[in-house]
Amino acid sequence: MNYAATLQDARERDAADPLHAFRARFALPRDERGAPVVYLSGHSLGLAPLAARELLLQELDEWSRLAVQGHEHGRRPWVPYHENLTAGLAALTGARPGEVIAMNSLTVNLHLMLASFYRPAGKRTKILIESGAFSSDRHAVASQIAWHGLDPGTHLMELAPRAGEDTVAHSAIEACLAEHGEQIALVLWPGVQFRTGQSFDLARIARATHARGCVSGFDLAHSIGNTPLSLHDSGADFAVWCSYKYLNGGPGAIGGCFIPERHAQAQSRTQHSGGVPGARLAGWWGHELQSRFLMEPQFRAADGASAWQISNPPILSATPLIASLAIFAEAGLSRLRAKSVALTDFMDALVRRLEPQVHILTPRASSERGCQLSIRIAGGTQRGRAVFDALLARGVVCDWRTPDIIRVAPVPLYNRFEDVAQFAQTLSEILGQSA
Numbered sequence: 001m002n003y004a005a006t007l008q009d010a011r012e013r014d015a016a017d018p019l020h021a022f023r024a025r026f027a028l029p030r031d032e033r034g035a036p037v038v039y040l041s042g043h044s045l046g047l048a049p050l051a052a053r054e055l056l057l058q059e060l061d062e063w064s065r066l067a068v069q070g071h072e073h074g075r076r077p078w079v080p081y082h083e084n085l086t087a088g089l090a091a092l093t094g095a096r097p098g099e100v101i102a103m104n105s106l107t108v109n110l111h112l113m114l115a116s117f118y119r120p121a122g123k124r125t126k127i128l129i130e131s132g133a134f135s136s137d138r139h140a141v142a143s144q145i146a147w148h149g150l151d152p153g154t155h156l157m158e159l160a161p162r163a164g165e166d167t168v169a170h171s172a173i174e175a176c177l178a179e180h181g182e183q184i185a186l187v188l189w190p191g192v193q194f195r196t197g198q199s200f201d202l203a204r205i206a207r208a209t210h211a212r213g214c215v216s217g218f219d220l221a222h223s224i225g226n227t228p229l230s231l232h233d234s235g236a237d238f239a240v241w242c243s244y245k246y247l248n249g250g251p252g253a254i255g256g257c258f259i260p261e262r263h264a265q266a267q268s269r270t271q272h273s274g275g276v277p278g279a280r281l282a283g284w285w286g287h288e289l290q291s292r293f294l295m296e297p298q299f300r301a302a303d304g305a306s307a308w309q310i311s312n313p314p315i316l317s318a319t320p321l322i323a324s325l326a327i328f329a330e331a332g333l334s335r336l337r338a339k340s341v342a343l344t345d346f347m348d349a350l351v352r353r354l355e356p357q358v359h360i361l362t363p364r365a366s367s368e369r370g371c372q373l374s375i376r377i378a379g380g381t382q383r384g385r386a387v388f389d390a391l392l393a394r395g396v397v398c399d400w401r402t403p404d405i406i407r408v409a410p411v412p413l414y415n416r417f418e419d420v421a422q423f424a425q426t427l428s429e430i431l432g433q434s435a
């Protein structure tokens with residue numbers, strides 16, 4: 001394989017890339033010897049925006065200088081702090097500003113959404129998820145089923161890919177709903193499946209779900225900041241996400257939720273039960289701002305998704321996200337998506353040159369994937385793991401998902417075509433040595 005030509009090609013693509021300069025806005029990780037690594041793990045933890053440090057230092061200064069007064073008199077007052085994130089999150093998710101809220105973390109938000117939207121009744125009691133779902137999602141839905149006094153063994157349905165297929169066809173989801181829909185209360189589906197990298201058509205799934213009378217929720221952990229989203233138009237009943245992957249919000253960063261206007265408006269403002277979609281677990285931060293600090297016993301909900309807030313937000317885990325969302329706004333979603341498709345197609349083509357030593361599980365069509373590729377190495381788990389370890393040892397940071405998958409993601413904000421070429425060359429060398 002002529003990698004000199006590939007590298008040359010990659011460098012020309014980088015030189016022509018209108019987003020090339022954004023790489024310099026991020027801290028680029030190095031190995032223990034101080035050498036730069038090829039970072040392809042933005043699907044797991046996004047890189048630190050350099051501006052995050054400055055913003056965090058400002059918050060620490062305000063805390064030192066103003067202490068409690070910072071809640072109202074800081075440069076970015078802490079009481080309405082989540083509002084610094086609203087426009088950016090709404091833009092990334094295709095939602096109206098009142099439909100998104102930054103709060104808590106992903107699994108906590110999932111529980112809060114299930115508390116509102118999973119209302120098993122009569123014959124309609126089950127939750128449908130994809131088989132091989134992220135463990136935390138599975139734990140959350142199984143425990144919610146049990147919380148309602150039901151047996152997760154019979155009430156949790158898991159849909160696997162058809163025999164011989166790596167990913168779940170939309171038609172298989174529709175067929176499952178057609179067959180079992182009357183027993184299903186809620187469908188929780190990923191926007192992008194974490195293990196395979198398959199991206200789903202949310203509107204199509206929500207349509208099929210609603211046609212059978214079920215509620216449609218989405219986990220967008222691997223979608224937000226990665227694939228285009230139109231949550232408002234999708235019909236989804238709720239969505240949740242974390243901000244430490246493609247959103248570059250930092251480890252354990254504040255998560256987020258989408259709740260469409262129609263549900264927020266239908267929800268009673270003063271009671272915790274009754275109406276559609278049902279109960280909402282409440283805390284003082286979901287109380288309307290005007291009267292929140294009167295500390296009255298009666299709960300009066302804030303407008304829209306912000307009524308689902310419970311606690312005051314973790315300011316220091318929200319600050320880096322402000323820096324990152326500003327970069328997204330500047331780069332522009334359509335330009336980012338165009339570069340993402342080009343980067344991932346480039347990677348796909350280079351990795352396919354190594355077939356049959358490798359097999360890409362992720363769908364080939366860009367409409368069915370974001371930037372992640374999930375790769376299985378021929379020869380079994382042990383060889384796959386050895387190849388992954390060798391990649392890491394040579395400064396290529398990707399990740400391993402049991403049982404046998406290497407995940408790599410060229411992220412358009414900071415990865416270069418050159419990173420992709422270097423990854424392919426390193427993989428090819430390792431495969432040559434371990435054949």
Ligand SMILES: Cc1ncc(COP(=O)(O)O)c(C=O)c1O
Pocket residue numbers: 105106107108134136137194219221222242255
């Ligand atoms: C799909 C998915 N669900 C849930 C989680 C768990 O997130 P958290 O620990 O923020 O609740 C993750 C974390 O990577 C994830 O990728």
